[in-house]
Amino acid sequence: MNESKDFLRVIVEEDLKKGKYSEVVTRFPPEPNGFPHIGHAKSIAINFGIARDYKGHCNLRMDDTNPTTEDTRYVEALKDAVEWLGFQWEGNVRYTSDYFPEIYEYAVQLVKMGKAYVDSLSEEEIREYRGTVMEPGRRSVYAERSVEENLDLLERMKEGEFKDGEHVLRAKIDMSAANMKMRDPLLYRIRHAHHYRTGDAWHIYPMYDFGHCLSDYIEGVSHSICTLEFENNRDIYDWVLETLGLSAPRPYQHEFARLGINYTVMSKRKLLELVNEKYVSGWDDPRMPTIAGLRRRGYTPESILNFCHQIGIAKANSMVDVAQLEFCIRDDLNTKVPRVMCVLDPLKVTIENYEGSEELDASYYPEDVPKEGSRKLPFSREIFIEREDFSENPPQGFFRLTLEQPVRLKHAYIITCKEVIKDGSGTITEIIATYHPESKSGSDTSGIKVKSAIQWVDARSAKTVEVRLYDRLYTCEAPEGVEDLNPDSLKVIKNALVEPALITEKPDVRFQFEREGYFYADPVDYSDEHPVFNKIVGLKDSWNKKIERIEASVDRISASVPRIKAKIVQIDGEVSPMSEAEQARFEKYTGELNLNNEVANTLTRDEKLSSFFEAGLADHNSPVTLANIVANEVARELKEKEASELKFTPAQIAELVKMLDDEIISNKIAKQVFEEMVQSGKNPAQIVEAQGLVQISNPSVIGPIIDEVIAKNPDNVEKYKAGNTKLFGFFVGQVLKATGGKANPQVVNDLVTQKLQ
């Protein structure tokens, strides 16, 4: 199965095919005002990915038009993120601030065209004048200023003669536009602030809506890809480029849904709060969804890129399950990373019949991972196992060590429990066991069958390490604020024990701690004297899941909650009543003309449709068929156009209906002909003639074609005969396809039914 393309790539391909651009140029344009998160990774993957796939290029541009929020450290974080993900931007990093002079010139041009003006209303007044979603706004009196005055004022704004807020430059568009963004949007504001790059050179700064489209244009961007919340801004984007008369090729904006992941937050504000209020240790806290955090947690670039690929690109707001991300990192690390043994909660085991010590050979990788490498594992009388791997009263299906059940020490021997030693409080402090000398891993002749092999470390040589266990940051799927924070998102284990090899040999920085999960040597706090490992993600754990499920079902039974899925009943809203004229028309259509209610309703309520219908009716009196075509097909064309803009006329539609009535063509063909009429405005008869679309109703012509289809699809015939009646449509479809749609579908249906009996 070939991979399906996302809608952006479809657009890019079409544009390329049409020759709209000679090269695809995209850009990743963050504002350097915070650390990039995995949502940015999605955007990076899209922009750089598309550029790579279509042999174009992608720029990295800092959209730094707001001096009060931006900083170089964020620029560095952004560059870092892109590089870490493995992408290379074209040329140098771009900055919108580099284009300030050019953008200013465009503003002057707009003023000269009378398309922009300096407004001196206060901030509150501007807001008030803008109106609401329901009421139109009204234009400022300053909109009437002369070009000369505007030019003078703008120049002086630039020179820093005015205070913040005293004036703004606005586009002169439409104060009553339904799109609020188009109500004379601000182009420039005065800001006496130090810009991290341009310093104090500027006193005015362009707004996003002005700076962004122009920056794209300046860079020769072809596809300006952004997130859904900018949909309303697209009109300004186009307005600026069009009124400035910037010639093709010019960029067009396309929007996709931003990434949401459950159990975390993605908004800059909330992330900043976590950092500032010290709920986390910093932007790179391993629980953060930032690139820096994910990276410190131990995620690989490959896993994140693969995640971005898996979730796809679409326009529906969505919330991806964090399990999908976790799958990606497990999947990546499974084949890459050495397995070592670590005991998080040690329980001492003394093997009473073992004397001395030895070194066991242990491969770093299991059989199914095609990688080489092994280490020596010290073994002696005293070892530690995971406390969870022993049970005095094992639940059903417990595979590990019990009083009766022996277990294998991974890479070593099988042991049997002899005695359990407890302290005063009843806590198990030690297990006395015996080993089976002939059960040595790799040369087992003992014949003992065990259900499981567990990890362990040798007491004398084990190294103490700190292990940081991370869990999801929030307790609920769609967290609102800090009140939803998970208090157990970080558990620090100071005295975990690991086998010596991973400190002394250090075969890698990422490991699988056997049966536990994937871990990463913390890049900041790790040292050989004080090793620190971050848990990246746990292994899938079907045992734990099973236990949880049993517990949950016990709870459910005791609570006896009836789990009934209620079908949601949808309440229909009110339909606006018909006017008197519409009422009369409706009655005429349903009565005299015999149309069904639905079609009549559609026609009556739309002035354009009803007049089109009635005009057609004058040419060919076949109300029902005509009404169906007008209400269904013509309606589509008339949705965003006036009748006068159409290439076809009511008379031509009447002609089409006549052919339908005379059974010269089938409904299917009629649609095809209609499409052609929409495009070319040719007469239906002409189209039918030219393309030979006359319907085939002769069974002796159709029959052999059906036979052929049946012969070619023996398995589907079988499935159909076995009761899969859905396949009926498949056969009809195949026959129709074979005849170029010309076969009379009714005849085909009858014949297919017969032949498939």
Next chain:
RNA sequence: UGGGGUGUCGCCAAGCGGUAAGGCAACUGGUUUUGGUCCAGUCAUUCGGGGGUUCGAAUCCCUCCUCCCCAUCCA
């Protein structure tokens, strides 16, 4: 409420008038010295609801509904 979007499995997501892709999750069973991996299999008679057009509709038409975005001198 005006405008712009969006609704297909528990979560993502293909699909563009002719057999409802795929991934995650979940669930069987097999292999396994990781309760991991791997392998085999199961998982949408139905696409937000209701009508209509059509031989045939997730796809076209009408209508209602849901959720998201827009009234920062943020981006």
